[in-house]
Amino acid sequence: MRRALAPLALAAGLGLGGCKTVPEIAGLIGGAAAGGATASPAVGFAVGVGTATATRALTRWYGRSRAHAEQDAIAQVAGALPVGGTAPWHVNQLVPVGDEKGELVVIGELPNKLAACREVALHVDGDPPAAWLTAAICRRSKGWQWASAEPATERWGLQ
Numbered sequence: 534m535r536r537a538l539a540p541l542a543l544a545a546g547l548g549l550g551g552c553k554t555v556p557e558i559a560g561l562i563g564g565a566a567a568g569g570a571t572a573s574p575a576v577g578f579a580v581g582v583g584t585a586t587a588t589r590a591l592t593r594w595y596g597r598s599r600a601h602a603e604q605d606a607i608a609q610v611a612g613a614l615p616v617g618g619t620a621p622w623h624v625n626q627l628v629p630v631g632d633e634k635g636e637l638v639v640i641g642e643l644p645n646k647l648a649a650c651r652e653v654a655l656h657v658d659g660d661p662p663a664a665w666l667t668a669a670i671c672r673r674s675k676g677w678q679w680a681s682a683e684p685a686t687e688r689w690g691l692q
Contacts, residue, residue: 555592560585599626603633604679608670611653612677614639622655634658640667648672650680 563584568577606624614620616639623634635657643650650671656664668681 556585556589559588607655608677608679611637611639611670616641
């Protein structure tokens with residue numbers, strides 16, 4: 534049984550690294566193992582589809598949680614700065630692969646009657662020098678938080 538789970542664990546681990554075909558690979562491996570163990574193609578198909586679906590949901594959740602942690606780190610640094618202030622930012626993820634860092638500038642205050650909001654320009658180390666992104670952050674009860682839909686979907690691949 535452990536040998537049957539090893540490829541699944543490897544596939545799940547690769548999924549956390551961002552490979553988009555991992556859910557299908559995990560489903561194929563899981564379905565083949567279940568189908569072979571039960572000698573039932575229907576069971577193999579059901580397990581394969583279920584495994585692929587669960588793996589896809591896990592990898593999407595993990596990607597969103599990493600993006601959220603990065604956005605929170607940026608918002609906390611920018612919230613502590615005055616308008617015109619510049620500072621480095623970084624994030625330490627639970628799985629330290631792909632920890633990002635860069636520089637940000639608080640461009641200005643955004644008029645908003647509901648909350649104090651700011652516009653921020655940020656750069657990620659390793660991106661082309663001209664690749665500065667803009668984002669909005671707003672002060673909430675929990676502190677400063679990311680308030681932009683963009684560039685979140687483009688930057689973090691969450692289309």
